[in-house]
Amino acid sequence: MQESAGLDLVADGLLRAQDLFRPLAEAAVGLSARPIVRFLDTNTFLRAVLVEGKPRLAQPLPTPDLPAGRWLATLPSPFAFARAAGDEVGASALAADVLAPQIEAYAEAGCALVVLSDPFLAGEKRVGELVEALNELPTSVPVALWLPFSDASGLLEELADAPVAAIGVDFYATPLDAVPQDYPKEILAGLIDTRSSRVEDPKELTDFAGRLLQRKPAGLSLVPNGDLQFVSEPIAREKLARLGAAKTPLEEAA
Amino acid sequence: MSDGKLHLLTHEVGSLAKPPWLVKASAGQPLAEEDVEHARQWGERLQVAGHEELVESLRGPAPGAEELGRWSSRYALRLLESAGLDVVYDGEQQRTEMYAWAVAHANGFEPRGTVRSFDNKYYSKSAVTGPISLREPYHNDELSFLQSVAQAELKIPITGAYTLAVWSYDERYGPQKDRLGAGVRREDELRARREFALDIARDLIRPNLEALIGLGAGWIQIDEPGASTEPDELDIFVESFNASVDGLDCLFSTHLCFSDYELFFPALERMSGCRQYAVGFANYDTRELGVGADKRPGYQVISRFRDLPYEPILGLGVLDIHSDWIEPAELVRDRILYAVDVFGDPGRIHITPDCGLRTRSWDVAYEKLVRMVEGTRLAEHELERAHAAPAAR
Numbered sequence: 044m045q046e047s048a049g050l051d052l053v054a055d056g057l058l059r060a061q062d063l064f065r066p067l068a069e070a071a072v073g074l075s076a077r078p079i080v081r082f083l084d085t086n087t088f089l090r091a092v093l094v095e096g097k098p099r100l101a102q103p104l105p106t107p108d109l110p111a112g113r114w115l116a117t118l119p120s121p122f123a124f125a126r127a128a129g130d131e132v133g134a135s136a137l138a139a140d141v142l143a144p145q146i147e148a149y150a151e152a153g154c155a156l157v158v159l160s161d162p163f164l165a166g167e168k169r170v171g172e173l174v175e176a177l178n179e180l181p182t183s184v185p186v187a188l189w190l191p192f193s194d195a196s197g198l199l200e201e202l203a204d205a206p207v208a209a210i211g212v213d214f215y216a217t218p219l220d221a222v223p224q225d226y227p228k229e230i231l232a233g234l235i236d237t238r239s240s241r242v243e244d245p246k247e248l249t250d251f252a253g254r255l256l257q258r259k260p261a262g263l264s265l266v267p268n269g270d271l272q273f274v275s276e277p278i279a280r281e282k283l284a285r286l287g288a289a290k291t292p293l294e295e296a297a
Numbered sequence: 298m299s300d301g302k303l304h305l306l307t308h309e310v311g312s313l314a315k316p317p318w319l320v321k322a323s324a325g326q327p328l329a330e331e332d333v334e335h336a337r338q339w340g341e342r343l344q345v346a347g348h349e350e351l352v353e354s355l356r357g358p359a360p361g362a363e364e365l366g367r368w369s370s371r372y373a374l375r376l377l378e379s380a381g382l383d384v385v386y387d388g389e390q391q392r393t394e395m396y397a398w399a400v401a402h403a404n405g406f407e408p409r410g411t412v413r414s415f416d417n418k419y420y421s422k423s424a425v426t427g428p429i430s431l432r433e434p435y436h437n438d439e440l441s442f443l444q445s446v447a448q449a450e451l452k453i454p455i456t457g458a459y460t461l462a463v464w465s466y467d468e469r470y471g472p473q474k475d476r477l478g479a480g481v482r483r484e485d486e487l488r489a490r491r492e493f494a495l496d497i498a499r500d501l502i503r504p505n506l507e508a509l510i511g512l513g514a515g516w517i518q519i520d521e522p523g524a525s526t527e528p529d530e531l532d533i534f535v536e537s538f539n540a541s542v543d544g545l546d547c548l549f550s551t552h553l554c555f556s557d558y559e560l561f562f563p564a565l566e567r568m569s570g571c572r573q574y575a576v577g578f579a580n581y582d583t584r585e586l587g588v589g590a591d592k593r594p595g596y597q598v599i600s601r602f603r604d605l606p607y608e609p610i611l612g613l614g615v616l617d618i619h620s621d622w623i624e625p626a627e628l629v630r631d632r633i634l635y636a637v638d639v640f641g642d643p644g645r646i647h648i649t650p651d652c653g654l655r656t657r658s659w660d661v662a663y664e665k666l667v668r669m670v671e672g673t674r675l676a677e678h679e680l681e682r683a684h685a686a687p688a689a690r
Contacts, residue, residue: 078580088555214477214478214479215476215479217478217479219478239476240422241466251477272413273412273413275410275412276411277410278409
């Protein structure tokens with residue numbers, strides 16, 4: 044589905060993950076997942092992470108059966124992981140002892156990009172804590188920080204020097220002028236609204252991306268603004284097709 | 298308290314799992330012998346009147362879906378009665394699901410496929426696309442049937458207006474264009490949600506409630522699991538509840554679950570006509586015994602319900618419905634004792650599971666409910682003992 048939509052990097056859709064945190068919580072010693080809690084202002088729920096000892100990844104998660112060099116993996120950002128655990132363990136410890144070995148395993152299996160999803164950072168604005176934790180991660184594969192369903196205004200300046208290759212921005216929550224001119228990192232532009240059943244007009248997406256390019260970020264990719272699990276599979280398929288259709292005119296113009 | 302005996306009322310909250318013989322037959326799938334055996338064993342265990350007739354019919358050409366649904370209602374009703382609950386329903390056996398069932402009987406919605414709710418559980422989600430109205434009262438048949446077979450008091454669970462609104466896609470009320478670049482103002486979204494929820498309250502929920510009351514419904518529980526989805530929309534939830542029940546003659550309660558309950562205050566002060574809140578707390582609690590606050594972190598928020606000016610009853614969730622772990626009766630007892638101590642009045646405490654038990658097997662659900670009732674009796678005993686002790690001195 045992703046390939047036919049023209050996407051450059053593909054993912055396994057986290058089809059084996061009940062939620063963003065649970066696979067790692069279950070693969071690590073010292074962590075478990077039990078109480079059901081609401082995920083942001085959605086009607087999807089996740090299992091909060093319980094800290095029962097010093098967390099350590101016991102066994103890396105299996106790698107998806109996807110072509111080497113063409114797949115991306117999504118993991119929780121260390122800050123989001125710590126928040127899901129009620130701050131009972133620090134982001135840096137989770138980065139060093141759980142996320143880092145997982146990222147190494149993905150790198151060895153041909154992962155092209157690790158996307159660290161952080162739905163909580165915009166609400167908490169603890170960028171320093173996140174950046175410190177990101178420094179614990181390996182550099183063997185590019186890492187992107189993704190801020191789904193969040194207004195990234197005010198965060199982008201602070202994240203300009205963060206050790207990540209790209210930053211994902213939800214442009215249904217973030218105004219265009221929140222992106223500084225000549226931003227030094229690639230922007231993963233969330234242009235598909237995964238919480239709406241309405242399918243987007245590719246021309247509107249292309250026009251918006253064009254205006255974004257005028258701000259001259261270090262790079263630009265077009266992505267959904269959050270997980271596509273918030274719409275049904277047929278709608279997700281159509282939305283991805285429209286995202287792919289929006290890309291073509293931009294490439295032709297480039 | 299009656300005849301000098303303290304009695305804490307126990308009730309279920311809503312759904313139960315559907316038995317395999319109902320699920321498979323409804324999907325047009327053939328039944329295996331183990332499915333028939335499920336009907337036989339549970340029929341015997343629960344002493345469902347005439348269950349042999351069902352078992353026999355399952356071995357032949359499958360009975361119609363409506364007939365099987367009524368059988369399933371009998372079984373679920375008996376399961377709850379047999380567990381010892383004071384107030385029961387049928388575990389919503391004849392409904393597809395709490396959202397889909399309501400929307401399927403309303404005008405103004407179109408299906409948009411299935412989306413994830415939690416873990417790997419999905420629900421069918423619709424979009425509002427036109428004017429909302431009640432196509433036909435959608436709980437009348439089940440209530441009439443249950444009134445004819447129930448031995449215990451009935452409480453009818455129905456899905457509330459705000460939850461129906463927030464669980465739907467909005468293709469009608471809110472801004473649909475120029476949304477990229479954070480182009481929609483929050484006040485416009487709030488205006489749209491208020492209009493949507495109030496339309497559901499007045500034109501869908503209220504006429505459905507009136508129909509149930511006309512059939513003799515005495516207690517209706519309005520389920521609002523989505524109530525705290527958007528913290529700045531709690532006043533809309535309250536307005537929609539009030540618009541649904543205002544002036545109607547019935548005992549109304551509300552079920553809230555899996556939320557940061559602190560968010561509900563002070564909005565709940567403006568609720569009118571809600572006599573009881575059934576709220577899930579066990580999900581957030583420890584599994585340790587004890588009646589001190591340190592052992593009962595999941596229940597710290599209950600004082601907020603105690604302090605509401607209209608003094609509602611609290612339906613105290615004491616069973617974690619997302620775990621197969623069976624709460625010991627002693628743990629149930631301690632959760633109740635803690636709550637009674639905080640409220641200072643056992644008359645304001647009812648005992649319930651956190652939520653509907655539909656994600657648990659009947660074996661697990663039954664065992665949990667039996668322990669809940671057992672724990673309630675232990676708590677009553679402790680409270681009576683404590684009450685009697687000063688007089689004995």
